[in-house]
Amino acid sequence: MRATAAEETQSGTLVLLCLASWAVPGAGHLWLGRRSKGVIFLIALPLMFALGLALHGRLFPFDLNEPLVGLAAIADLGIGIPYFIATSLGYGGGEVRAVTYEYGNAFLIVAGLLNLLVVIDAFDVAMGRK
Amino acid sequence: MQSHLGLLVVFAFFVSLIFAVIAKDDARAQLRFGGLMFGGFLASALVLGWLMYPFPL
Numbered sequence: 715m716r717a718t719a720a721e722e723t724q725s726g727t728l729v730l731l732c733l734a735s736w737a738v739p740g741a742g743h744l745w746l747g748r749r750s751k752g753v754i755f756l757i758a759l760p761l762m763f764a765l766g767l768a769l770h771g772r773l774f775p776f777d778l779n780e781p782l783v784g785l786a787a788i789a790d791l792g793i794g795i796p797y798f799i800a801t802s803l804g805y806g807g808g809e810v811r812a813v814t815y816e817y818g819n820a821f822l823i824v825a826g827l828l829n830l831l832v833v834i835d836a837f838d839v840a841m842g843r844k
Numbered sequence: 845m846q847s848h849l850g851l852l853v854v855f856a857f858f859v860s861l862i863f864a865v866i867a868k869d870d871a872r873a874q875l876r877f878g879g880l881m882f883g884g885f886l887a888s889a890l891v892l893g894w895l896m897y898p899f900p901l
Contacts, residue, residue: 754865762858769851817851824855828862835866844869 728840735836737794739829742836755832762825763793767800771818772808786819792826856885 735742740755774786790806791797800806806822809815838844845851864878 751865754861758858758861765854813846814851817848817855820855821858824859828859831866832862 728837731840732833732837735833736792736829739794739796739832742833743839746836746839748839755829759793759825759829759832760796762821762828763796763800766818766821766823766825767805769814769818769821770809770812771806771815771820771822772810773797773801773806773822786823789823789826792828792830793822794829797826852889853886856882856889860885 731742731745734745738756739759740752740757742752743749743755744752773790774783776787777783808818812818835844845854860878860882863881864874868874868877
């Protein structure tokens, strides 16, 4: 069965919404009019990511020979544009001798994973499930 | 900051905040859910910490 033009437009908008929500934490909720939630995500998630960098955490490389490193890299990428800003500015090298290294990694990885949850939440809101 | 407990508190705060905002729509429900989650994080970390205390690294 072929999708109607309206359905295709809606699915295109949903893809754009999810991309925006991934790229800028909270953007999806702001788009959908959930302003307070969007602002909280917009502030809290990049702040958590920045704390991870300040704690000498590492932005892991996409090394598929080491599955855990590859998975950590995917989780890091979950934060969206802040990831690219950090890498372009040379942050995220990781200081393995720092006491806070593992905490930094936890902050970076969890910030990315939480942003992916936020994307799923925005999708659910757009679909009328919430 | 290099305090393990301090970093644990900050981490628990952020995770509880995001989960509460995702899971609940009402501000009171968010506060209640987030508070419970935050308390649960801290309590479980302290209990597990003391349980592991006798074991050498």
